[in-house]
Amino acid sequence: MKTAFTPEQLADPEIAASAGAIRKCVHCGFCTATCPTYVLLGDERDSPRGRIELIRRMLEDGGPPSPEAVKHVDRCLSCLACTTTCPSGVDYAQLIDHARAHIEAHRVRPLPERVLRALIPAVMTRPARLRSALRLGRLARPLEPLLARLGLAPLAALLRLVPSPARMPKVSTSAHGERRGRVILLQGCVEPEMTPQVRAAAIRLLTRAGYEVVLAEGEGCCGALSEHLGRAGEARSMARSNLAAWAAVGPVDAIIATAAGCGTMLKSYRRLVGEAVPARDVLEFIDEVGLPPVVKQRRPSVAYHAACSLQHGQQIKAQPPRLLAEAGFDVRSVPEGHLCCGSAGVYNILQPELAGRLRDRKAANIAATGAAVVAAGNVGCMAQLSPALAAPVVHPVELLDWATGGPMPAALAPMESSLRVAT
Template sequence: MRTNFSEEQLADPETAEANGILRTCVHCGFCTATCPTYQVLGDELDSPRGRIYLIKDMLEAGRPADEKTVKHIDRCLSCLSCMTTCPSGVDYMHLVDHARVHIERTYKRPWAERRTRDLLAFLLPHPERFRAALRLARLGRPFAGALPGRLRAMLDLAPAEVPAKGDDGPRVIPAEGERRMRVALLTGCAQRVLDPGINAATIRLLTRHGVEVVIAEGMGCCGALTHHMGREEEARASARENIAAWTREIAGEGLDAIVVNTSGCGTVVKDYGHLFAREPEEAAARVVAERAKDLTEVMTTLGLREPGGAPGLRVAYHAACSLQHGQRVREQPKALLRAAGFEVVEPRDSHLCCGSAGTYNLIQPEIAGKLRDRKVETLAELGPQVIAAGNLGCMTQIASGIDVPVVHTAELLDWATGGPKPRALADRA
């Protein structure tokens, strides 16, 4: 793609990077075949190629974002399926991230939309605030049908009961038997509140396989939720705390890996080096990013010990976009589940997003609902006894549209190697 930035514009490192990304696009349109929003909406401007044109026009002109550009950029899920498809290697992830930061700096959204985004940024990255909000949400559920779309979506996705708080405070959990690895675990923010059993299962699974697990003092939200809203400084503030916490552990007894069991978080943590490019923390951020691993990457390295007594259930594996496209972790989860004794099946169009995408199902509920319905249809036709995924957002989204238990991959692997039966399967034969 030909670009026409001025020398003055290219003196800005971020603009220069965007220019380099834009120039790699050859207009081939392969991305339109795998873009979920284009599949649903059929609008060229709701495809990666269309959004690239909008971003190029906005940045070259050096103008504030306008309503049209914001509309179509906001509709992007950042699922990154286009990056898996693109034959030219267009770095769409960083281009759309740059566009979102520019939008946040130059465009004033309608009042209701600003308040919604402010509320999400205030609540979701902070477990105690989020837990309190979920308790209040229970009071509003009877009136959900009378509320506007975004508020109704929030209540619809809120659990009927808020799980008891897990043991997620800073500590070191020793390995069982000989120590093979020492890792830090990102316990997350929303996940700690909505399903603390995932972290508990992860810790049991790792320690059972000879891993010492550190819950580092000072660690918190990874920054993904605010990052994808274009709130770059808020995202960096969250990430900065994690980098400091994990750097202390690396400098102390050392860390072989930083384990992430929510793939949306993992994609961002692995990109900390880019998030802090040209910042004082860049070197430390890159060290942290290099150690970040999805749980299934670590378990593949360790090797799954002889499975325990879990039955060979038919498991429909949902590949979270952030795992298969963002991190390019595709075969490990399925191989581990099969090794554990489960029958693993995959839906058609497994590359397409379920519509969760961080806060997308709260900000764009109508499109997210259509994507969920498509995903649920493809999963249901497999006749699964359970659905497995490696990302809490996907689990919540899919569970809202299907009467099949949805559990985290870690819970099934934990169960198969001697841990308890997942809570979601407790009342199933």
């Protein structure tokens, strides 16, 4: 695609990087078949190549973006399915992140939008505030239908995502048996409050594999939520704070993420702040170092939902189902597995109507597998899908922990009698 950036514009490294990405696009249209919003809406402006054209015009013109550009950029999930299918290697992540930052800097949004977009990072990236908000959310959950009828869809969507209360059990972070190494486990901001059982399962699995687990003091949000909102400076500040906290820990073999969205963000630190980190998704790392010995026991059938941030953002596709199969689970593929469930960071809050349609489509495809359990490697996907499915939704690391000697995931308790130890 041709561009017409001025030399002065190209002196900006962000503009230069985006111009290079735009020029790689040949408008072949391969991306349209895998773009969730184009599949739903059939609007060229809601396809990656359509958005690239809108972004090109917006960046070349500079200044306030058109309402059309804002509308269709906002509708992008950042699922990055387009990057998986793009034969030209377009760096769409660079383009969409740059576009959001440009809109944030040059567009004055309506007051309700500004308030919501300020509240999301102010609450969700700070565990203590999120904990209090979740308590209030549980009290207000009965109001969800009323809020939806009153046209307050974002607030109704927030209440729908509020999970039942859960606590982080006490677990040892020391390596079992011969110590093979030392890793940092990203604590995150949303996951510890929404699904604390995932961190506990990850620690048990990693220590059982022979690794000491370190929880770095002073670590905070990875920055993904802020970047999704176009708050690039805020995301960079969070990244630098984390880098300082990890440096204080000393040498480690890897920095492990249990939330796929966080893992994708950590692997983007080189682009964001110019410093790469040895980031690994927990499933990626366990696949590399080997699954601990499996305890013989009946295992339920599992529908593996591939989080977009894992399969597209990090290109981790074969490892999770392979590990689950090695652990004795009957793993079933989900039809249209490349399409997003609608969670996408905070998309299900900002775009609840489209997110709901994607969720229902994904839930129907998962139900069609007939699996007893759903495994999803991202806290957002788990929160998005749980209300729409009859089967329990757990993180794959919970299942792998259970299969290698850990406790059965609490969500599977109703089926315990049918899963007695095989003789």
